Amino acid sequence: MSAPATVVLLPGLLCDEAVWADQLTGLGERPCVVPDYGTRSSITDMATHVLAAVPAERLCVAGHSMGGRVALEMVRLAPERIERLALLDTGVTPRPEGPDGLAEEQQRLALLALARAEGMATMARRWAVGMVHPERLNTPLFEDIVAMVARKSTAVFAAQIQALLGRPDARPVLAxxxxxxxxxxGRQDSWSPLARHEQMQALAPQSRLVVIEDSGHMSPQEQPAAVTGALRRWLEQTC
Incomplete structure (x- = not known):
């Protein structure tokens, strides 16, 4: 009997393996890896790095937030290695043109300027407010998220902003x-809302859409048991 495929858990913007802590425990009977993107500044470079860094030929790839975009780029680059795909609190469209795209750029660069001026911890505390369910503000979990983001450098932040602003259109890949x-x-994800995931499901009718109740954007940490359960069912799903 062949060994099970390696589960690749891709973190999002300014996240590390802490975002997947419960899943690493809950999926522990399977080989799991959480890559680090370093200071790579494009989604393609991140995906290429992960494909090279994980030697297993068979991969089950789950990406949260920016990690979902990396996951889809891995599918584009090496579809023969990907057995199954999970996209959590993410999106597939490129940065919009015109005023909306400019507003996104200005918002992201303002956070980078804050990080450079006052430190990553100060920026993290402001950024994380919109990332979690309102009831989790000023809780130990909120502080854990702030600490995770603060572990990253401004160089990493700048590189990941560049990657997100230049993100590819992944709709054809998903389709x-x-x-x-x-x-x-997450039901209360205001950054990557449910309506966006319903649009993604229309592109991939074979997909299963799971809504995590009482959760914002950081669903793997906010509702770890529910997310781990959904991933376990995904890993057991037949084609």
Missing amino acids: QWRGPTLLLC
């Missing part, structure tokens, strides 16, 4: 993908 697919979203 062509036919493997087992999980789409997951």
Whole structure:
């Protein structure tokens, strides 16, 4: 009997393995890895790095937030290695043109300027307010998220901002993908809302959409048991 495929858990913007802590424990009977993107400044470079860094030929790839975009780029680059795909609290469209795209750029660069002027911890505390369910503000979990983001450098932040501003249009990749697919979203995710994931499901009708109740954007940490359960069912799903 062949060894199970390696589960690749891709973190989002300014996140590390802490965002997947419960999943690493809950999926522990399977080989799991959480990559680090370093200071790579494009989604393609991040995906290429992960594909090279994880030697297993068979991969089950789950990406949270920016990690979902990296996951889809891995599918584009090496579809023969990807067995199944999970996209959590993420999106597939490129940065919009015109005023909306400019507003996004200004918002992201303002946070980078704050980080450079007052430190990553100060920026993290402001940024994380919009990332969690309102009831989790000023809780130990909120402080854990702030600490996780503060572990990253401004160089990493600048590189990941560049990657997100230049993100590719992943809609064709998702539309062509036919493997087992999980789409997951926190009910109160205001950054990557449920409506966006419903649009993604329309592109991938074979996918399963799971809504995590009482959760904002950081669903793997906010509702770890529910997210781990959804990932376990995804790993057991047949084509």
